[in-house]
Amino acid sequence: MFEFHSVGGSLLRYDPESRLHRFVRSLVITVTSLTLLVLTWWVGAITLDITFLPTPLRVYEAFWRLIDVGDLATGLRLQDHIVASLRRFVGGFLIAFVVAVPLGLMMGYSRTTEEFSNPIIEVLRPIAPMAWAPLFILALGVVTGPMMVVFIGVFFPLLSNTVFGVKKIDSYMIDAARTLGASNLQTFYKVMLPCTVPYIMNGVKIGLGIGWMCIVAAEMIMAQGGGVGYFILNNAEQVGNWPNVFVGLIIVSFLGIITTGIAERAHRVIISRMGME
Amino acid sequence: MTEHLEIKGLKKVFKTDDDEVVAIEDFSLTVKKGELISLLGPSGCGKTTILRLIAGLIESSGGEVLVAGNSVSGPGSDRGMVFQEFALFPWRSVRKNIEFGLELSGIPKAERHTRANEYLEMVGLERFANSRIHELSGGMKQRVGIARALANDPEVLLMDEPFGALDAQTRNIMQKELLKIIEKTDKTILFVTHSVDEAVFLSDRIVVLTKRPATIKEIIDVPWPRPRDRASPDVTAMRKRILDELEKENVMIG
Ligand SMILES: Nc1ncnc2c1ncn2[C@@H]1O[C@H](COP(=O)(O)OP(=O)(O)O)[C@@H](O)[C@H]1O
Ligand SMILES: [Mg+2]
Numbered sequence: 001m002f003e004f005h006s007v008g009g010s011l012l013r014y015d016p017e018s019r020l021h022r023f024v025r026s027l028v029i030t031v032t033s034l035t036l037l038v039l040t041w042w043v044g045a046i047t048l049d050i051t052f053l054p055t056p057l058r059v060y061e062a063f064w065r066l067i068d069v070g071d072l073a074t075g076l077r078l079q080d081h082i083v084a085s086l087r088r089f090v091g092g093f094l095i096a097f098v099v100a101v102p103l104g105l106m107m108g109y110s111r112t113t114e115e116f117s118n119p120i121i122e123v124l125r126p127i128a129p130m131a132w133a134p135l136f137i138l139a140l141g142v143v144t145g146p147m148m149v150v151f152i153g154v155f156f157p158l159l160s161n162t163v164f165g166v167k168k169i170d171s172y173m174i175d176a177a178r179t180l181g182a183s184n185l186q187t188f189y190k191v192m193l194p195c196t197v198p199y200i201m202n203g204v205k206i207g208l209g210i211g212w213m214c215i216v217a218a219e220m221i222m223a224q225g226g227g228v229g230y231f232i233l234n235n236a237e238q239v240g241n242w243p244n245v246f247v248g249l250i251i252v253s254f255l256g257i258i259t260t261g262i263a264e265r266a267h268r269v270i271i272s273r274m275g276m277e
Numbered sequence: 278m279t280e281h282l283e284i285k286g287l288k289k290v291f292k293t294d295d296d297e298v299v300a301i302e303d304f305s306l307t308v309k310k311g312e313l314i315s316l317l318g319p320s321g322c323g324k325t326t327i328l329r330l331i332a333g334l335i336e337s338s339g340g341e342v343l344v345a346g347n348s349v350s351g352p353g354s355d356r357g358m359v360f361q362e363f364a365l366f367p368w369r370s371v372r373k374n375i376e377f378g379l380e381l382s383g384i385p386k387a388e389r390h391t392r393a394n395e396y397l398e399m400v401g402l403e404r405f406a407n408s409r410i411h412e413l414s415g416g417m418k419q420r421v422g423i424a425r426a427l428a429n430d431p432e433v434l435l436m437d438e439p440f441g442a443l444d445a446q447t448r449n450i451m452q453k454e455l456l457k458i459i460e461k462t463d464k465t466i467l468f469v470t471h472s473v474d475e476a477v478f479l480s481d482r483i484v485v486l487t488k489r490p491a492t493i494k495e496i497i498d499v500p501w502p503r504p505r506d507r508a509s510p511d512v513t514a515m516r517k518r519i520l521d522e523l524e525k526e527n528v529m530i531g
Contacts, residue, residue: 172364179332180378180429181354190381194368274368275409 054243059250062243071244073234076226082251084226088143089215089259092150096207099151100158101200107159108166109192121159129153129210133218142225146218153214154207161206165199166192198276201267208263212256228252280343281310281465282331282433287340289326300326302490304340308433313459313466315476317519318486324469327491328435331467332358345432354378357426361438363418365410365425372397372406374421378429396424399458416447420454427462434466440475452478456503473519477512478505485519495522 015021038056045055054062066078074081107114129152137145169192177191219229232248235241289301300323308314316324329335331342333352342349344356357378365374372393379389397403400420410418419439426434440448452475459466470476476483483497497519505512 170362170364172360172362173366175329175332175334176358176360176364176366176425177377178334178352179354179356179358179435180425181352181381183381186381190377191366194366275411276367 051240052242054246058243059246062241063247063250066244066247071231071235071239071241073238073241073244074226074231076231078231078247078251081226081228081231082255084230085215085219085228086255088147088219088227089150089211091144092147092215093154093208093211095147096151096154096158096211097204100155100203101162104159104162104200104203105166105193105196108163108196109188114163121156125156127152129214130217133221137218137222142222146215146222146227146229149214149218150211153210157206157210158200158203161199161203162196165196168199169195194274198267198271198274201263201270205260205263205267208259209256212252212259216252228255280307281312281345282306282308282467283341283343284327284331285341285343287327287330287342288338289323289330289335290338299490301330301337302492304491304493306484306493308465308467310465311459311463312481313468313479315480315483316467316469316486317471317473317476317483318491319488319523320471322486322489323491324471324486325437328358328437328467328469331433332356332435334358354382354429355432357429357431357434359419359422359426359434359436359439361441363415363422363442365418365421367410370407370409371402371413371421374410375424375428377425392428396428399427399461400424400454414447415443416451419443419451423455423458427458427464432465434464436466436468438469438471441470448475453504455479473516473523474507477516477519478507479503483519485523 014025041053042056045053063078068077070077070080103117107117129149132152133145133149136148139145140148173191173195174187177187182190215227216229216232219225219227220233222230224230228248228251232245232252235244235248284304284306287301287304289299291298291300304327306314316327318324326335330337331349333349333356347355349356366377369377372390375393375396376389379392384392393406394403397406400423402417402420402424405413405417410421413421419442422439440451443451456479458464468476468479477499480499483499484493485495485497486492487494497515499515501511507513
């Protein structure tokens, strides 16, 4: 379907075996697809001609203005909002990681720990992270509050993936380690832990995606404190600056792609490094 | 020669919620140092259970296992095990797999390296020292499994259908390799198989087991020096005798 010229200039058919060909093909498709999205938006904005749907050009101009001088509704520059969101996001993620991974390892390892923790977890799990937001923000403030919403969002997928990973460990590997003279502790950190790492990374991947949605949403119910969610809500509600709102949406998408993209890559690298593909 | 491995009245009952399975009943066997004994029996008769009991991976319901005169309880590096499933550590290189046991006992890096080299050479994997496990063929994987167990210098090597997952040709090659290794190391080996051919080709003695619960039906001496010619009349006759007997018992092998 796709034909293009090689470096040498001779006409080449698409060759699915070639990495370069596959890369160029997917690049061409991706660029085409995104261009189509922007074009549809642009045409839609011009035809409809309503304030809620600004043209891409106006959004682009708004973006640079926000970087240079900030916005009227919040009085902060775009990069300040981004930093504020990322700080809460990273903080919430790290707390979740430090709690969920050791707990998950223990739950996978010890039946008693699992049986004891499960009722608590099953009672808390159905509560959407956002349902905690008013409580957390009022009780803990505009920085720690949303951070804890992220914590909730990341915690459960990370926990269940870690527990699952421990349970999936090939029992022969444990037997092999024991017959080679491994103590319980050595079996744990030389066999069980490495076996679980790919599953933990999968939990991280899923958790980052959910956590990112949580942070933007949680920031929307604050009266102050900056953050991309806060920025979007205020520009909509206070001043009706729709180009700014669109900048906010695009930033949310962009940062989400970057964070999950990094986790995706780390996951793949770790799996192949550990010979587990 | 001394009795190197002594199994006295070993018994194992698996208890499930509503059932009891007697897997091993009054199993006794004495193995001399450097002997290779095959356990031959129908699948499900309890061969793996016997090895796991000796390895200390499961607790017995009665009886005793002595290795070099010492009663064993729980796993220990004096009894190495080779698994049909290989059970290698995929996140470690071939060398690091072989060094695993040495690492556990805190042997310094330089010595680990030297010892690993020795066993890499013994199993013919020098060139693959730094390869990853998933890059190896089945036969090569089991070479790593054997080298990893031997590097610990165990008193007894327990092999649970080690070549069961390999194709026929690789299997034959590995059997010959094992004989070479035995010559060099003089290890006491308990070898589980359900292949009569393999048992006759490798063993000093063959322990034929009954259906579950596993008890000893017969112990056959294989008197000829190794390496043996699989096609020689003596070997063929013994193979046929064992097969006939197993068939007479209406016992399915495999
Ligand atoms: N953990 C266990 N719990 C219950 N029954 C078991 C367990 N392990 C093995 N058995 C039973 O013990 C018998 C012997 O099994 P095994 O030693 O694996 O046989 P083999 O290796 O000769 O094929 C089988 O009937 C098996 O179902
Ligand atoms: Mg078995």
